[in-house]
Structure formats: C-alpha cells, structure tokens
Amino acid sequence: MKELNPLLHSQLRLAVISILMNVEEADFVYLKEKTESTAGNLSVQLDKLAGAGYIEVEKGFVGKKTRTVCRITPAGAKAFEEYVDALRQYLNI
Amino acid sequence: MKELNPLLHSQLRLAVISILMNVEEADFVYLKEKTESTAGNLSVQLDKLAGAGYIEVEKGFVGKKTRTVCRITPAGAKAFEEYVDALRQYLNI
DNA sequence: ATAAACTGGTTTATATTATAAACCAAATTT
DNA sequence: AAATTTGGTTTATAATATAAACCAGTTTAT
Numbered sequence: 533m534k535e536l537n538p539l540l541h542s543q544l545r546l547a548v549i550s551i552l553m554n555v556e557e558a559d560f561v562y563l564k565e566k567t568e569s570t571a572g573n574l575s576v577q578l579d580k581l582a583g584a585g586y587i588e589v590e591k592g593f594v595g596k597k598t599r600t601v602c603r604i605t606p607a608g609a610k611a612f613e614e615y616v617d618a619l620r621q622y623l624n625i
Numbered sequence: 626m627k628e629l630n631p632l633l634h635s636q637l638r639l640a641v642i643s644i645l646m647n648v649e650e651a652d653f654v655y656l657k658e659k660t661e662s663t664a665g666n667l668s669v670q671l672d673k674l675a676g677a678g679y680i681e682v683e684k685g686f687v688g689k690k691t692r693t694v695c696r697i698t699p700a701g702a703k704a705f706e707e708y709v710d711a712l713r714q715y716l717n718i
Numbered sequence: 719a720t721a722a723a724c725t726g727g728t729t730t731a732t733a734t735t736a737t738a739a740a741c742c743a744a745a746t747t748t
Numbered sequence: 749a750a751a752t753t754t755g756g757t758t759t760a761t762a763a764t765a766t767a768a769a770c771c772a773g774t775t776t777a778t
Contacts, residue, residue: 550715622643
C-alpha cells in the first residue's frame with residue numbers, strides 16, 4: 533500500500549491545502565474561520581506547510597493592519613495530487 | 626468542513642479497515658504483511674478499532690498455533706463510509 | 719531431551735504530532 | 749488613557765503513533 537504523506541495527512545493541514553487548491557489565495561483570518569481552528573494551531577500548521585515548501589506565506593498590510601496571505605506552490609499542488617492518488621487506494625474510489 | 630473521524634484518520638487503522646471492507650475476514654499475520662507494519666503497532670491499532678466496536682477480533686487455533694482473525698462490524702462499515710464521505714469534501718472527488 | 723531459533727502476538731517506553739493556553743504588539747473603542 | 753479587540757506567535761501539554769522489549773508456546777537442530 534502506498535504511503536500517505538504525513539504532512540498532508542492531518543485534518544487541519546489537509547483542510548488548508550484543500551482550500552488553497554481552489555482559491556488563488558487566502559488570508560489567515562479566512563483560513564481560521566473556514567477551518568474553525570484556533571489561531572495558534574493554524575499558525576503552527578501554516579509554518580509546517582511553508583517549511584515544506586507546500587505554500588508560500590506573505591505578510592503585508594491592509595491599511596494599518598497586518599495581513600498574512602497564503603498561496604499554494606507547485607510543489608504543494610503536486611504533493612496534494614499524490615496524496616489524493618494514494619488515498620484512492622485506501623478508499624477505493 | 627466536516628470532521629474526519631480521528632479513529633479512522635490514521636494510516637495504519639485506515640489501511641486495516643480498508644482491507645477488511647473488501648475481504649470477509651483477515652488474520653493478524655495477513656494484515657501485518659499487507660500493511661507492512663510491526664506487530665506491536667498493529668496489535669495496538671487493532672485494539673483501538675475493536676475498542677470502538679469497528680472490528681471484531683477472534684482468537685482461535687489452527688492446529689497448535691494461535692490465530693487472530695478480524696472482521697469489520699456494521700458500525701465499522703458505517704464509520705468508514707462516513708469517513709470517505711467527509712474526505713470527499715477535502716479532496717473534492 | 720534440550721537448547722536455539724521462530725511464530726504470533728502483547729506490553730511498555732519513547733518519539734512525534736496536534737492542540738490549546740498564554741502571551742505580545744499594534745490598533746480600535748470607550 | 750484605560751480597556752478591548754485584532755492578528756497573530758511562542759510555548760506548554762495532551763494525545764497519538766511507533767518501535768523496542770518482552771512473553772508463551774512451537775518447531776527445528778543437536
């Protein structure tokens with residue numbers, strides 16, 4: 533049986549990647565709401581995804597307030613596709 | 626986003642359930658080979674699945690040697706279907 | 719017959735991971 | 749100007765996965 537990339541096989545990280553696969557970019561606040569996660573947890577998981585090169589994180593401002601936007605990278609998209617492919621074997625779908 | 630049943634969202638337990646969904650019954654040795662897991666890990670994860678009522682484990686003998694056979698229960702099959710359903714949302718497939 | 723090695727596991731200790739709680743700086747509201 | 753909110757990060761803790769050590773019984777070789 534194929535291995536399931538452990539970086540993606542985590543509910544929150546998978547949710548984040550899944551969202552980013554369908555949406556040019558998304559900011560921290562949006563991801564937090566959509567995934568119903570705590571800020572701390574989200575922060576940590578975004579770091580991991582960024583550390584692996586699966587997403588890029590850009591910190592900027594909107595007016596005076598900070599804004600963290602995330603985008604999936606080609607490596608991230610590839611890893612996601614491979615993960616889905618491996619999962620099919622388990623789910624047989 | 627739907628919750629991913631944490632009991633199934635584990636590579637080894639998912640592999641076990643996935644196998645048992647497709648095969649009337651399977652014994653410890655077969656599961657160990659098929660999943661390429663260590664005996665200790667498999668033993669622990671089978672206990673968890675059995676504890677949740679997702680599989681039933683039957684210990685018997687074949688000649689003089691012990692044999693542990695596993696079967697999925699209706700509850701296990703239902704949980705698996707629900708898990709697959711939730712995952713579709715993440716994978717959009 | 720007995721020691722050595724193998725089978726089929728279980729138990730327990732350890733490493734990894736996920737999660738929440740505590741915290742921080744800046745902005746906003748009262 | 750004090751209190752609250754926003755947008756996070758860091759750190760401590762809880763949960764999980766995994767492997768290592770172990771055990772009872774069986775088979776094989778001596």
